[in-house]
Amino acid sequence: MEKHPETLNGIFQALADPTRRAVIARLGKGPASISDLAKPFDMALPSFMKHIHFLEDSGLIRTHKEGRVRTCALEKKSFASVESWLSAQRALWEARTDRLEQFVTAASSKE
Amino acid sequence: MEKHPETLNGIFQALADPTRRAVIARLGKGPASISDLAKPFDMALPSFMKHIHFLEDSGLIRTHKEGRVRTCALEKKSFASVESWLSAQRALWEARTDRLEQFVTAASSKE
Numbered sequence: 001m002e003k004h005p006e007t008l009n010g011i012f013q014a015l016a017d018p019t020r021r022a023v024i025a026r027l028g029k030g031p032a033s034i035s036d037l038a039k040p041f042d043m044a045l046p047s048f049m050k051h052i053h054f055l056e057d058s059g060l061i062r063t064h065k066e067g068r069v070r071t072c073a074l075e076k077k078s079f080a081s082v083e084s085w086l087s088a089q090r091a092l093w094e095a096r097t098d099r100l101e102q103f104v105t106a107a108s109s110k111e
Numbered sequence: 112m113e114k115h116p117e118t119l120n121g122i123f124q125a126l127a128d129p130t131r132r133a134v135i136a137r138l139g140k141g142p143a144s145i146s147d148l149a150k151p152f153d154m155a156l157p158s159f160m161k162h163i164h165f166l167e168d169s170g171l172i173r174t175h176k177e178g179r180v181r182t183c184a185l186e187k188k189s190f191a192s193v194e195s196w197l198s199a200q201r202a203l204w205e206a207r208t209d210r211l212e213q214f215v216t217a218a219s220s221k222e
Contacts, residue, residue: 002132013124016127025199079201
């Protein structure tokens with residue numbers, strides 16, 4: 001069973017869009033203001049803000065406002081839940097491969 | 112730049128649903144028929160089939176039919192593109208941490 005299915009739903013949904021993934025890649029280099037983040041995209045600001053809100057709601061980024069400037073930063077610990085889900089899947093496959101190997105070894109030692 | 116943004120869109124979208132993630136976790140233990148996969152879910156078969164089609168379209172699973180039975184199996188190489196995207200993000204943060212460290216070391220050696 002997953003511990004926080006809703007969190008994973010939100011994170012994967014947030015990652016399913018190229019603009020949002022590009023914002024995340026940019027923030028990997030350090031925090032940035034909304035206007036700096038928006039620059040590379042040929043997109044109206046309200047549309048871009050929807051992506052920012054989506055990312056913030058998913059927990060992948062946090063934002064804070066100082067004066068008139070809102071700055072965004074990556075919330076790295078949110079990525080840990082994706083990485084841990086992926087490694088849990090990999091652990092399942094690898095356990096299965098180990099069992100197949102044991103079966104083949106046992107079968108050939110009987111021959 | 113991402114090599115295959117559409118592929119990543121589809122994969123992340125497919126992973127954004129708890130039923131689809133549960134199917135993936137089940138297939139991690141080995142291939143299974145649609146009817147076996149559907150059993151744990153309180154869901155009409157057409158709704159369940161939509162999830163299977165979604166997973167198949169994303170490339171995360173493959174299916175094949177023998178007689179009347181359709182069997183599903185994990186397409187493990189699709190997970191590699193998610194893992195590689197995630198590790199590219201982590202590489203960005205870590206490069207940044209390294210630069211910060213160098214800066215702090217250089218600053219303190221000047222004192």
